[in-house]
Amino acid sequence: MNQANVKRTKIIISTKRDVRLHRKNKARVGLEFLANTHPAIREHLASATDLPTFIKSADSLNLTERKQIVEQALILFNDNYVHLPFKRAMHGVNPVQKLHLLKHRLDQTIETELDHSWSFHDEMLKIFNSVRDIHTNYLLPSPFTDKFAFLPFQIEEYFENNKPHYIVTHIIQGFSHPYFKIGVEIQTWNGVPIMRAIALSADMHTGSNLAARHVHGIDGLTIRPLIVAPMPDALWVIVEYTDLDGIQRELKHNWIVATFMPDLAGIDAGSLSTSAVSIGEDLQAELTHQAKKMLFAPTAVATEKGEVLPHDTSASQTIPTLMKGILHAKSVDTSSGLFGYIRIFSFNVENPHAFISEFVRLVESLPQKGLIIDVRGNGGGHIWASEGLLQLLTPTDISPEPMQFINTALNLRICKRHQASLLGEIDLGAWIPSILQSVETGATYSSAFPITPVDFANQIGQKYYGPVVLITDARCYSATDIFAAGFQDHEIGHILGVDANTGAGGANVWRHSFLKELLETPQPSDPETPYKSLPKGADMRVAIRRSLRVGKQSGTPIEDLGIKPDSRHHMTRDDLLDGNIDLINKAGEILSSMPIHQLNVKFRNNQGTATIHVETIGLTRLDIYIDGRPIHSIDVIDGIQSLTISIPHSATLLEFAGFEDNEYVAAKMIDL
Structure with a gap:
């Protein structure tokens, strides 16, 4: 054999050995199965790696960068964190002192003595986690971000x-x-x-x-x-x-x-917008949900991307929706009858108006004798979207939950810089007088005002008249906590919990990068801003405004206390392996014991004289209003009744109020 052939033979042997070694390594780390995953995620998962390989790729933070992160964390806890007095009392923790100790150790350290960045990240996570607040987080820098x-x-x-x-x-x-x-x-x-x-x-x-x-x-x-x-x-x-x-x-x-796969929707938390200033979300829950969907529900990923595959049947099992991955609506045949079912996976939507309109469309296409709303695992999102839904389920006027800042000089500077008269979209002016007054009164918290405008929370009115059961769990957080609190405080229906409590996140959350932007916009920027850019894409989140309940529990904070359900269902093995069958049957059983009301109105206006056909169930009296003034009241029985009324040319709103034995139970608004 000549030298060239010998060399060629060695290369072939070496290549085969490398292939075998590669296969052995892939098998050893357990990645070989990724080549057989669902087509919707297979290509994306091709870049997955084992933990040791990822650790080697992680950048390190130098001493200056670590000090900067600690200093900025101290600003958030000292001057922005609304729950700090509450958490100190509730959990006996002192994150500010822990950060001072960490800063002291860093001041005594030289660059060559730094330990691995892992130790620093771990300590920062422990300090933030010590306050037991899912809103208040240390967000690791690249390459951990995604x-x-x-x-x-x-x-x-x-x-x-x-x-x-x-x-x-x-x-x-x-x-x-x-x-x-x-x-x-x-x-x-x-x-x-x-x-x-x-x-x-x-x-x-x-x-x-x-x-x-x-x-x-x-x-x-x-x-x-x-x-x-x-x-x-x-x-x-x-x-x-x-x-x-x-x-x-x-x-x-x-x-x-x-x-993570690229986000298909949601709020831009860094934009100076009404949406960004109105976020109430458990980031970890939202990301965990996205990971679960990617790994275990890839057909849902394909559907959201508009890539429904021929063998996918999920699209035909539900009412088609414009908000895939956010809403899921269907009829469920329970042991107690046929009811409507809507799963709200997230309130993380940029446009709450579109979200509410889509919910209305879905709920009106479902059975009207009972509705199950399932918010398990919903980590929150846009507070307007969560509170804006409540009006659809009750005749009662909705009172959005009021929110408070902690009184600090820095929060006052932020509010003064963002008043409606100065910058249109973000308006923090309502909180300014009480924060100013705290210098004299020593009050810890500002006055409380809602984030969701009262007009927005009541602009549509009731759209569903049957009984409603809300299903919650301990993964419900933030805007979802607020939704559940409003549901209970306005006595809309029955809360069925699979856990003893909701996640108990009662706050509006802002990122450090967002706070920095608030003091830099509009130009010129605040020359004394304490916020500095964090290194390598690191960030932090802080609970900035705390929420208070309304109704019978008026003034009670949601944070740590949460919303206790009216009854508890312990998940069964059949629930986990057979589509929540026992849970849904339990909800159906509750619905079947609740009263049913119905109010349908067909309206025809002919030159100032309107003919109205009213179909009612469970009502005994119907009052009619034009632009808020009562014009008619009739006794009704189940069935269809017709009447004729005069409508002034200038009238803009026709309202119907339905009563059952003097109890206000149904309402309908018609825009003239």
């Missing part, structure tokens, strides 16, 4: 004889194992009994109450949005489980790091 760590399965909790069990409910397409299947029960996690492992995980995550920390602890076992959640301590997990035949087995799997 990454999440995951395992290829999801775990959920159900109860049997009041004892919790933890089973696998979803497995990513492409992952195959002879025994590890949907329905297997988890016993231990890295050698730790599963309930203890969840408790340890919960302690690493934020959550305003035990129920919220518990569910975040479950999510954190398998999904970690790296911008806001701690990195996994171990490179892999060893899970002991009971298979479907009752045999004890083990699975070892490495953590995988992937990039």
Whole structure:
């Protein structure tokens, strides 16, 4: 054999060896199944890597950058954080002192003695998490910003004889194992009994109450949005489980790091807009939801991208909606009858008007004798969108929840700079007098004013007249907490909780970068602004205004306390594996015991004389108003009644108020 052939043979052998080694490495880190994932996400997941590889790619922060982050965090906690006195009392924590101690240590450190950036990020996360506020976060810099760590399965909790069990409910397409299947029960996690492992995980995550920390602890076992959640301590997990035949087995799997898919919708939190100033959202819950959808509901991803595949059937199982991934509406046939069902996955919408209009369209196409609204897992979003929905479900005028700043000189400067007379879209002028007055009174908080305008919260009026059940869980947060509080405070219907409480996030949240922008716009910028740009894309979020309840619990904060449901449903194994069947039947059972009302109006105006046909159910009296003035009152029975009224040429609004034995139960507005 000549030298060229020998060389060629060596290259071939070397190439084959490299291929085998590559395959072996891919198998070792557990990435080989990604080539068989759903077409909607397969190409995107091709860039996923194992945890050690990602760690090596992570940039480090120098000493100056670390000091700058700590200094800016001190400004947020000292001068902007609305819950600081409450959290100090509630949890016995002092994040300001912890930041001072960290700054002191950094001042005593030289560049060559710096430990890995991981230690700094971990300490910052612990300080922010100590206040148990999912609104108030340290957001890690690049390359963590758009990454999440995951395992290829999801775990959920159900109860049997009041004892919790933890089973696998979803497995990513492409992952195959002879025994590890949907329905297997988890016993231990890295050698730790599963309930203890969840408790340890919960302690690493934020959550305003035990129920919220518990569910975040479950999510954190398998999904970690790296911008806001701690990195996994171990490179892999060893899970002991009971298979479907009752045999004890083990699975070892490495953590995988992937990039989030581009956001398909939502609020631009950095824009100086009404939407950005009105955010109430659990960022970790929103990102976890996006990760779950990507991994375990790829057909939904395809649908949202307009790429419904031939074998996908999900699109035909629901009423088509203009807001895919936000709303899901269908009729459900329960053991107690046929009812409407709407799942609200998120309030993270840029246009609350369009969101409410779409909800109206969907709810009017559903059965009218009972409605289930399911907001489980909804981390919030636009506060206007959440409070604007309430009017559709009740004749009662809606009082949006009022909000307070903490009284500081910096918050006063921000409010003064953004009054309606100075900059149209953002108007913080209402809070200025009370913050100024606090110099004399020593008050901790400003006066309270709603973020959602009262006119917006009542501009459409009631559109659904049947009974309503609201389903909540401990993952409901922020704008969703506000929605649930308004639902309860206005006595709209029955709240059925799968947990003992909602997530208890009662605040409006702003980013550090947004606060910086507020003092730089309009030009010229504030020459004494304390906000400085953070290095390498790092950011922070802070609860800036706290919300207070209305109605019978007027003045009570939502933060940490949350909304307790009227009744509790413990999720069953059938719920987790068969489309929430027992939960939906329970909601249907509650709906069947609630009174039904109906008010339909057909209206024809002919040169000032209007013929009105009214169809009612469950009403005994109907009052009619023109531009707020009463003009007619009639007794009604179930069925259709007709009447004729005179309408002045200048009239703009026709209103109907329905009563059942003097109780106000239905309303309708007609724009003339």
